Each structure stands twice: as C-alpha cells, then as structure tokens.
Amino acid sequence: MSEQYTRETAAEGVENALKLLEGRWKLVILFHLFGGHVLRFSDLERAIPGVSQKMLIQQLRQMEKDGIVRRIVHHQVPPKVEYCLTDWGQALCPALDALLTWAAQREDTARQGQAAAGPDRAV
Numbered sequence: 001m002s003e004q005y006t007r008e009t010a011a012e013g014v015e016n017a018l019k020l021l022e023g024r025w026k027l028v029i030l031f032h033l034f035g036g037h038v039l040r041f042s043d044l045e046r047a048i049p050g051v052s053q054k055m056l057i058q059q060l061r062q063m064e065k066d067g068i069v070r071r072i073v074h075h076q077v078p079p080k081v082e083y084c085l086t087d088w089g090q091a092l093c094p095a096l097d098a099l100l101t102w103a104a105q106r107e108d109t110a111r112q113g114q115a116a117a118g119p120d121r122a123v
Contacts, residue, residue, distance in 0.1 A: 020066050025051050025059045027096070030085070033069070034093050038084040068092070 005013065021027060025048060032039060032047050039047070045056055060083060063069040068089035074080040085092075 020068065023059050023062065025055060026063060029056075029059060029063065029069070030089070030092060030096070033083065033085045034090065036084070036090070038072070038082050040080065040082050044083065063089070 021030075028048050028051075029044065032044060041056070041060075044060075045051065045053065048056065060069060060071070064071050067086055070084050070086050070089075072082040072084065074082070
C-alpha cells in the first residue's frame with residue numbers, strides 16, 4: 001500500500017483499527033481462534049471463564065460484522081455453529097504479537113529500573 005499518511009490521518013486510522021478490537025472479550029476470542037482454530041460456540045464459552053452467553057454472542061456478532069470472524073452454520077439437528085477467523089482476522093496476529101512484545105519491553109525496562117533503585121528506595 002503506497003498511501004501516504006499525515007500525522008492526523010495515521011492517528012485516525014490507528015484509532016479506527018483499535019475500535020474494531022474494543023470490547024471486554026474480543027482479544028481473548030481472537031487469541032483462541034488464531035492459528036486456524038475452528039471452535040464451536042460452546043468450546044469458546046468453556047475456554048473463556050467469566051463471559052456470559054449474551055456477551056459472547058454480541059462480541060462474536062460484532063466481529064463477524066466487521067469481517068474479522070466467520071460464522072459457519074452446519075444445518076443439522078441439533079444445530080452446529082462454529083467460528084474461525086477470516087484471512088483478514090488472522091492477519092491481526094503479527095500486529096498483536098508486535099504489540100505484546102512492545103508491552104513486554106516496557107515491563108522489562110520498569111523491572112530493571114526498580115532493581116537499579118535498590119530494595120531500600122521507594123519507587
């Protein structure tokens with residue numbers, strides 16, 4: 001992509017991307033589906049303690065509407081519904097991995113600063 005960004009359009013673009021990931025459970029859902037995993041709704045529900053059915057449904061529907069998650073309906077009795085990431089959703093993995101690495105670097109720096117300050121100094 002050869003589009004040139006200004007500071008303002010770059011900030012707006014990142015802000016819009018982050019809005020797609022807003023929600024208490026979206027990132028957790030993403031990490032369960034990364035790597036080509038295809039999970040039934042009940043598998044996701046069991047894998048994410050604390051999420052209500054209503055909230056899981058809302059987050060999955062929003063991610064489906066945004067093109068991040070694909071909902072696969074198998075017409076059988078009882079009904080079977082599975083979820084997986086779209087190619088675009090899977091493409092988030094390197095970006096989130098880079099963000100995780102960036103955050104870990106900050107934590108390492110903070111720990112090193114505390115160790116250098118010594119145990120008797122308040123930080």
